[in-house]
Amino acid sequence: MPNTSEPKLISGNANKPLASAVARRLSMHRGMNVQLCDARVERFNDGEIFVEVYENVRGEDMFIIQPTSNPANDNLMELLIIADALRRSSADRITAVIPYFGYARQDRRTKARTPISAKLVANMMVEAGIERILTMDLHATQIQGFFDIPVDNLYASPVFALDIKHHFKGNMEDIMVVSPDVGGVARARELAKRIDAPLSIVDKRREKPGEIAEMTVIGDVKGKKCIIVDDLCDTAGTLCKAAENLMDHGASEVHAYITHGVLSGPAVERVTNSVMKSLVITDSIEATDAVKNCPNIRIVPTAPLFAQGIINTWNGTSVSSLFENETLVPLYEGLYHL
Numbered sequence: 150m151p152n153t154s155e156p157k158l159i160s161g162n163a164n165k166p167l168a169s170a171v172a173r174r175l176s177m178h179r180g181m182n183v184q185l186c187d188a189r190v191e192r193f194n195d196g197e198i199f200v201e202v203y204e205n206v207r208g209e210d211m212f213i214i215q216p217t218s219n220p221a222n223d224n225l226m227e228l229l230i231i232a233d234a235l236r237r238s239s240a241d242r243i244t245a246v247i248p249y250f251g252y253a254r255q256d257r258r259t260k261a262r263t264p265i266s267a268k269l270v271a272n273m274m275v276e277a278g279i280e281r282i283l284t285m286d287l288h289a290t291q292i293q294g295f296f297d298i299p300v301d302n303l304y305a306s307p308v309f310a311l312d313i314k315h316h317f318k319g320n321m322e323d324i325m326v327v328s329p330d331v332g333g334v335a336r337a338r339e340l341a342k343r344i345d346a347p348l349s350i351v352d353k354r355r356e357k358p359g360e361i362a363e364m365t366v367i368g369d370v371k372g373k374k375c376i377i378v379d380d381l382c383d384t385a386g387t388l389c390k391a392a393e394n395l396m397d398h399g400a401s402e403v404h405a406y407i408t409h410g411v412l413s414g415p416a417v418e419r420v421t422n423s424v425m426k427s428l429v430i431t432d433s434i435e436a437t438d439a440v441k442n443c444p445n446i447r448i449v450p451t452a453p454l455f456a457q458g459i460i461n462t463w464n465g466t467s468v469s470s471l472f473e474n475e476t477l478v479p480l481y482e483g484l485y486h487l
Contacts, residue, residue, distance in 0.1 A: 286380045
């Protein structure tokens with residue numbers, strides 16, 4: 150008989166702290182006895198990945214918690230091999246919880262003879278036996294259409310809205326939400342609407358890939374506390390230049406709310422030395438020691454959001470309810486006092 154009395158979680162090595170926090174959240178706040186499945190995900194001497202699950206998963210509703218962050222290829226292969234192990238062990242349903250979906254930036258052909266790697270990754274996941282995806286802030290929402298299985302794309306903006314209202318309490322009339330480029334206007338507008346703030350845009354023009362020739366601020370930011378909103382921050386070059394540009398246009402402060410803190414190469418050093426007062430990221434990617442020790446980087450937990458998303462997926466209730474502030478306020482009540 151299938152044992153579906155509670156969801157069962159398993160984690161790769163990409164973000165064990167987040168996986169443990171989700172399991173703890175389910176156990177402490179939802180009255181379930183949920184622990185990470187006893188398994189080993191190891192490598193042979195030549196780098197091959199080996200997975201062994203020590204618990205019976207026959208007929209279970211399995212959730213694999215594994216962002217495909219750096220090293221993207223290793224973490225992606227871990228996810229696929231875990232899914233294959235569960236499928237061959239007769240798991241009832243396999244849901245991949247992917248807080249950060251790697252390869253999402255390769256969602257279209259930008260030049261001749263280039264791949265659409267996001268579609269390739271989607272095909273691999275389906276072929277491995279994954280039957281549902283739960284992720285957060287896809288770089289391009291159309292990636293949901295690359296899958297022939299259900300994809301639930303959660304948003305960090307409701308959580309960011311709670312964080313902003315908590316930390317800028319009494320100064321909300323001075324807030325200006327800023328999109329760092331034209332492509333991110335929809336995301337920035339969504340957050341601006343949630344906190345009832347005006348919207349500005351930084352329009353950047355590139356002469357060469359990776360080199361910004363000119364930045365133009367659209368909107369009056371003079372005297373405003375500007376909040377730059379984006380889905381990911383990689384090397385932080387564009388972000389730091391946008392912050393400088395806003396300060397040059399009269400902004401009183403610049404903060405940034407970025408969902409996925411990739412923060413590779415010189416990113417942490419750039420953020421530390423930038424004019425930004427704070428960079429707020431989520432824990433969708435496990436933070437390095439450098440990120441944790443950076444004085445102006447703050448990390449917002451996503452375990453409450455993903456734990457509730459897992460429960461709603463497991464019991465067949467609405468996942469889209471997590472887009473609403475009314476649903477999230479109780480989940481984050483211990484963290485924010487509004």
